[in-house]
Amino acid sequence: MRLTQQANYSVRILMYCAAKRDEFAKVSEIARVYDISEYHLFKILPILVSNGFIITHRGRNGGLQLAKEPKDITLGEIIRAAEENFYLADCFDEGSYDCPLLSMCDFNQALNDALEAFLAALDRYTLADLTQKEGDMRSLLHISENGKAGQTAVN
Amino acid sequence: MRLTQQANYSVRILMYCAAKRDEFAKVSEIARVYDISEYHLFKILPILVSNGFIITHRGRNGGLQLAKEPKDITLGEIIRAAEENFYLADCFDEGSYDCPLLSMCDFNQALNDALEAFLAALDRYTLADLTQKEGDMRSLLHISENGKAGQTAVN
Secondary structure, X not given: OOOOHHHHHHHHHXXXXXXXXOOOEOHHHHHHXXXXXXXXXXXXXXXXXXXXXXXXXXXXXXXXXXXXXXXXXXXXXXXXXXXXXXOOOHHHOOOOOOOOOOOOOOHHHHXXXXXXXXXXXXXXOEHHHHXXXXXXXXXXXXXOOOOOEOHHHHO | OOXXXXXXXXXXXXXXXXXXXXXXXXXXXXXXXXXXXXXXXXXXXXXXXXXXXXEEEOOOOOEEEEOOOHHHOEHHHHHHHHOOXXXXXXXXXXXXXXXXXXXXXXXXXXXXXXXXXXXXXXXXXXXXXXXXXXXHXXXXXXXXXXXXXXXXXXX
């Protein structure tokens, strides 16, 4: 059982933006610090924009910025938006499956309950909780105290 | 986010055995009714045996039988035993990953909490709960009232 890379990186992109505070985050910085391709990031960004998590600013001095305070973004919201689907078993994917038990099986119901519990647990964490060790995080992400990406990240 | 087929079929094999009550379930019947290969089933059965869910009986009249009462097997136990791992994100897979945030990231902690909530919800269901609509289930699985597999299942 595993989240998609899209969901995983969505959280980490938003953590990076939170660590930058009011400075704009550059896609090139994020790609470098997490060692992923910019192409991959550009596929994920529309999800984060359309769900109201980030604002993009164009131009040479542009970049990404959180659209809300970190305390107002829950981890549950991010995962719900970024995970492609929550088809825990084949029988969640209606129409593409013909298990003989489909019409009466309570396994599906049990998995739905478990999924709700999973997401409810994530709703109890905000992006602010994930980035509270801010000094450590900024150092690990090579972000200086004024929000600028350091040498390791931009070169 | 999806369970492995191994976990999914483990539950369904055990549901079939529960529906057979005291009759032995044949691998050929289970393969036929769920439309999966016997090869696939034979890969899953050792997990169900070694975790104490089923007993296998050899010989022409042999087959599979639940090792415990359905009310004494929780869905959480089955999923814990049959799911290959619960590496919800790359960072769960220690040693194979070098996210710069690894040493202080609370995302990992949040996912662990969510996973515990997921499994706790599954612990509240037993195999007896999943098979309580027994009449319907036996009919859908082509098992007659005396536990014998019907024509559709064995031919």
